[in-house]
Amino acid sequence: MIQAKALKPEEHFIDEEPYYEAIGEEIEVFLAAYQQQIPILLKGPTGCGKTRFMEHMAWRLKKPLITVSCHDDLTASDLVGRFLVSGGETQWVDGPLARAVRHGAICYLDEIVEARKDTTVVIHPLADDRRVLPMEKVGELLEATNDFCLAISYNPGYQSVLKDLKQSTRQRFVALEFDYPSSELETRIISNETGIDEDMASRLVKFAHMTRNLKGSGLEEGASTRLLVHAAKLIKAGISPVTACHTAISQALTDDAEMLSAVNELSSSLF
Amino acid sequence: MSLPPFSYAEIEERLEDMFVELMPEVIQHLTEFDIQTQDALLVLVENAAATSHGLAFQFGERLPRAFEIMDLDTIELWLNQAIDVFDSKGLYGAIEKLDELESVAKHAQEKLTGIAFEDVAGILEHFVIGLNGRKLKIETDRECYTDTETLFLPSMVNQFTEKEDNFSLYKCMTVHLWAQTWFGTWRHDLFETLEQFENQRRSLQWLHTLEAIRLDACIQRELPGIHREMIRLCKLANIKPLSALDIPHTEKLKSTGSSVEHSLDILQKVYALEHPENIHFLGRLKPELVEHRRNIRLAKEKDLFRKAIAHILEEKTSKKISSLSDEEKKSIKAEAVPNPDVPEGFSYKLELDGESIEPPEGVSSLMDSIIQDLGLIPDDYLVAAGDGGYHFEKDDDKPDSKNVWSGTYHEEGAFLHKEWDFKRQRYKKNWCAVRELDVHTAKSSFVNETAQKYSGLIKNLRRTFEVLRGEDKILKKQPYGDDIDIDALVETWADVQSGMEMSENIFTKMHKEERNIAVIFMVDMSGSTKGWINDAERESLVLLCEALETLGDRYAIYGFTGNTRKRCEIYRVKSFDDLYDDATRARISNIKPQDYTRLGVFIRHFTQVFADVEAKTKLLITLSDGKPEDYDGYRGEYGIEDTRMALVEARREGVHPFCITIDREARDYLPHMYGKTSYVVIDEVSQLPLKVADIYRHITS
Numbered sequence: 001m002i003q004a005k006a007l008k009p010e011e012h013f014i015d016e017e018p019y020y021e022a023i024g025e026e027i028e029v030f031l032a033a034y035q036q037q038i039p040i041l042l043k044g045p046t047g048c049g050k051t052r053f054m055e056h057m058a059w060r061l062k063k064p065l066i067t068v069s070c071h072d073d074l075t076a077s078d079l080v081g082r083f084l085v086s087g088g089e090t091q092w093v094d095g096p097l098a099r100a101v102r103h104g105a106i107c108y109l110d111e112i113v114e115a116r117k118d119t120t121v122v123i124h125p126l127a128d129d130r131r132v133l134p135m136e137k138v139g140e141l142l143e144a145t146n147d148f149c150l151a152i153s154y155n156p157g158y159q160s161v162l163k164d165l166k167q168s169t170r171q172r173f174v175a176l177e178f179d180y181p182s183s184e185l186e187t188r189i190i191s192n193e194t195g196i197d198e199d200m201a202s203r204l205v206k207f208a209h210m211t212r213n214l215k216g217s218g219l220e221e222g223a224s225t226r227l228l229v230h231a232a233k234l235i236k237a238g239i240s241p242v243t244a245c246h247t248a249i250s251q252a253l254t255d256d257a258e259m260l261s262a263v264n265e266l267s268s269s270l271f
Numbered sequence: 272m273s274l275p276p277f278s279y280a281e282i283e284e285r286l287e288d289m290f291v292e293l294m295p296e297v298i299q300h301l302t303e304f305d306i307q308t309q310d311a312l313l314v315l316v317e318n319a320a321a322t323s324h325g326l327a328f329q330f331g332e333r334l335p336r337a338f339e340i341m342d343l344d345t346i347e348l349w350l351n352q353a354i355d356v357f358d359s360k361g362l363y364g365a366i367e368k369l370d371e372l373e374s375v376a377k378h379a380q381e382k383l384t385g386i387a388f389e390d391v392a393g394i395l396e397h398f399v400i401g402l403n404g405r406k407l408k409i410e411t412d413r414e415c416y417t418d419t420e421t422l423f424l425p426s427m428v429n430q431f432t433e434k435e436d437n438f439s440l441y442k443c444m445t446v447h448l449w450a451q452t453w454f455g456t457w458r459h460d461l462f463e464t465l466e467q468f469e470n471q472r473r474s475l476q477w478l479h480t481l482e483a484i485r486l487d488a489c490i491q492r493e494l495p496g497i498h499r500e501m502i503r504l505c506k507l508a509n510i511k512p513l514s515a516l517d518i519p520h521t522e523k524l525k526s527t528g529s530s531v532e533h534s535l536d537i538l539q540k541v542y543a544l545e546h547p548e549n550i551h552f553l554g555r556l557k558p559e560l561v562e563h564r565r566n567i568r569l570a571k572e573k574d575l576f577r578k579a580i581a582h583i584l585e586e587k588t589s590k591k592i593s594s595l596s597d598e599e600k601k602s603i604k605a606e607a608v609p610n611p612d613v614p615e616g617f618s619y620k621l622e623l624d625g626e627s628i629e630p631p632e633g634v635s636s637l638m639d640s641i642i643q644d645l646g647l648i649p650d651d652y653l654v655a656a657g658d659g660g661y662h663f664e665k666d667d668d669k670p671d672s673k674n675v676w677s678g679t680y681h682e683e684g685a686f687l688h689k690e691w692d693f694k695r696q697r698y699k700k701n702w703c704a705v706r707e708l709d710v711h712t713a714k715s716s717f718v719n720e721t722a723q724k725y726s727g728l729i730k731n732l733r734r735t736f737e738v739l740r741g742e743d744k745i746l747k748k749q750p751y752g753d754d755i756d757i758d759a760l761v762e763t764w765a766d767v768q769s770g771m772e773m774s775e776n777i778f779t780k781m782h783k784e785e786r787n788i789a790v791i792f793m794v795d796m797s798g799s800t801k802g803w804i805n806d807a808e809r810e811s812l813v814l815l816c817e818a819l820e821t822l823g824d825r826y827a828i829y830g831f832t833g834n835t836r837k838r839c840e841i842y843r844v845k846s847f848d849d850l851y852d853d854a855t856r857a858r859i860s861n862i863k864p865q866d867y868t869r870l871g872v873f874i875r876h877f878t879q880v881f882a883d884v885e886a887k888t889k890l891l892i893t894l895s896d897g898k899p900e901d902y903d904g905y906r907g908e909y910g911i912e913d914t915r916m917a918l919v920e921a922r923r924e925g926v927h928p929f930c931i932t933i934d935r936e937a938r939d940y941l942p943h944m945y946g947k948t949s950y951v952v953i954d955e956v957s958q959l960p961l962k963v964a965d966i967y968r969h970i971t972s
Binding site: 090183184211217268270 | 394446753757764
């Protein structure tokens with residue numbers, strides 16, 4: 001029987017180099033911030049490579065990467081840890097953040113604004129020069145080693161005012177801004193990532209630009225690099241380009257029937 | 272068994288009842304139909320008569336001919352179109368529309384196989400924005416052309432027998448017009464060039480063909496899918512595709528890097544030749560229209576751009592623009608950088624002393640638009656000008672409420688809304704003009720006096736409303752939760768030790784109760800509220816504000832009054848963004864009785880306001896003193912039915928309407944408009960302030 005590999009979060013080392021093309025000086029800045037023990041904030045639209053960048057940096061630094069996808073039910077105990085009952089006794093179990101601190105890992109809180117405001121506050125003592133994680137329930141103060149690194153991400157584009165990042169949080173971080181790469185670079189990324197030829201990749205990028213033109217005129221977001229990669233993979237697997245774009249891109253972007261046909265028309269005009 | 276048809280005398284009598292007189296031969300014609308058709312036609316005549324007797328007469332006159340070429344449904348459509356025109360242009364316009372009966376009939380026939388613009392407009396609009404360049408609008412006209420800001424397409428395409436092919440043709444037309452704007456057909460002053468030719472019509476025709484060939488090649492490179500469609504359509508229509516046309520000297524046009532200059536060169540050579548017939552279906556070039564648009568746009572954008580430059584300079588140098596030397600004003604340069612995504616192969620970035628500048632919001636698209644027109648940023652654009660007080664107008668379509676009396680028929684600066692006419696069973700489009708005005712903020716002691724008068728009640732209100740306020744609660748003994756409820760666990764453990772069943776409820780859970788309510792109060796400011804009703808309304812508002820401030824619900828207050836459909840006015844007392852401060856208090860004090868009560872239009876307006884508000888519950892509360900009534904026939908059943916329709920629309924948009932009234936007869940008509948449970952009648956005016964906050968508490972908890 002084949003079983004999926006089960007790993008403890010702190011054992012999640014990335015052994016193979018994840019493919020990443022730098023857009024600017026983000027790698028250098030990240031390394032410098034890491035050495036100076038400053039936490040990092042990644043800003044940018046969905047699917048532009050934030051998570052891939054984190055994987056790449058974890059590989060470079062040879063540190064385990066613990067990723068937490070934040071959601072609006074995420075509580076402080078989900079991050080720090082909680083008592084569980086086992087065999088009639090309570091037993092403390094570290095949350096992902098505490099694990100990362102304990103083992104000197106990189107902790108990446110994805111889409112941090114989705115988490116509740118009271119949750120965000122627990123990272124504050126870790127994110128300034130104190131670098132400690134208070135664990136009130138067990139009466140401990142966990143001090144971070146030099147290896148530990150905190151990174152958070154958020155997408156300033158579509159969040160409502162209610163979900164803005166608090167100044168007290170954002171002012172603790174070095175911010176790296178991500179955007180869609182230039183068309184030339186994006187073409188290269190797609191053909192490298194999926195192995196389709198440059199010409200097809202550049203057409204996909206052109207299509208992505210068309211959908212990005214529609215941002216704010218009926219689409220919330222244009223097609224991200226990730227979606228292009230999906231489409232390219234389908235094309236590589238023998239699906240016709242038009243169908244690949246319909247299924248991997250148009251349908252992912254919108255449910256609105258009219259917009260859907262407009263986006264589909266755009267893709268079929270390109271291929 | 273069906274009844275016998277109406278006789279001549281019976282028809283005449285019915286027409287007399289409507290005060291309509293028709294020619295004897297028309298009546299004679301009517302007698303020939305069966306009774307159902309007669310009845311339907313007479314109802315149509317009556318509908319027309321409800322709008323204008325002149326219109327009814329004109330309609331009747333044309334009925335015999337109409338019946339030859341149209342079925343009953345089409346006749347109704349034709350009449351309705353004429354009534355719409357009557358609403359905006361009066362009787363003469365409506366008669367013109369009635370005279371178009373032949374084309375209406377043809378159009379109706381075409382609609383069976385063809386595709387109408389309105390059916391695909393939504394798709395094409397998005398489609399054309401997705402293509403590169405300046406955001407283009409699309410509209411209909413008789414021909415297919417562009418003025419470089421709007422693409423005009425025919426209102427119907429029925430070239431082919433299949434709907435899909437007709438849609439394809441729409442798409443191809445759209446792409447070709449877009450290509451004119453994107454691949455630089457209009458970059459050259461065509462108007463001037465064409466004037467050199469003796470036969471301008473011919474030269475224009477030739478130029479269009481040459482450009483179509485050039486653009487077709489561009490499209491083949493950029494949008495091969497569309498190009499394939501074009502060729503397929505040409506085959507279907509049995510005409511030669513553009514790429515296969517045998518016209519001398521045109522090879523050059525098909526290569527990359529060709530421009531409109533090449534087409535003009537070739538024009539000199541082919542002008543003398545006979546223009547081939549029937550070669551494509553791509554409309555016309557209209558240089559005179561483009562010329563006009565382009566000049567306006569160039570001037571506007573140059574001005575905007577130079578102001579933007581000034582703004583950037585002021586920021587970079589921290590000096591006022593007036594204190595800069597002429598040299599300094601020219602210190603921003605536009606540097607060309609290769610960009611394979613645009614037809615020119617270059618895009619531009621701004622530089623100051625060799626350092627590149629990130630253009631502020633709006634300026635990038637401005638630059639793009641300039642480059643689209645000119646191919647580059649000319650040097651004289653790069654001279655800073657103006658006071659540097661630069662604001663990029665993002666949304667210049669927004670009506671300005673100050674322009675009350677300007678514009679044709681006082682409609683400029685107003686929001687237009689439709690109105691339901693129950694007699695016609697149809698909407699009157701853009702019928703009411705609404706303006707948002709401000710209430711004076713002159714100081715008044717009214718609010719303080721009210722607060723004093725009701726100080727006991729206010730305290731009480733605050734207390735009751737505080738209870739309503741949502742707060743986080745930790746729920747204990749839950750089956751699931753964020754944390755362990757140690758107390759429950761100990762208890763359970765003890766239970767298990769003593770041999771009892773173990774309870775699963777040992778977690779604590781954070782429960783967040785959020786009140787996510789947005790409410791708009793619309794307050795009747797009609798003349799009939801003069802005196803103590805108005806006082807009571809204002810007092811209620813003061814108490815309500817006090818209560819709502821405690822509660823933290825988002826709320827807005829507007830007064831409304833109407834004086835005919837052209838002057839529907841809304842007085843802003845407090846918008847969602849305003850605070851309950853001195854200015855708001857002063858505005859409450861200054862609510863004054865004005866004219867009449869036209870209701871439906873305001874409900875529609877506020878439903879629209881709600882569309883921009885994100886809230887789980889949207890509540891529209893009307894404070895009123897009687898039936899909707901306005902000067903121009905908006906009374907009785909008409910007003911009630913329109914209001915009812917507006918409320919139906921509001922509910923459809925997720926807005927809950929509620930009405931608080933002091934009209935004791937309201938029980939006769941309010942249930943019909945608001946439904947049985949969505950209104951309250953207060954018998955005593957003096958009770959209003961005491962009750963309103965209480966009612967609000969009831970309906971929101």
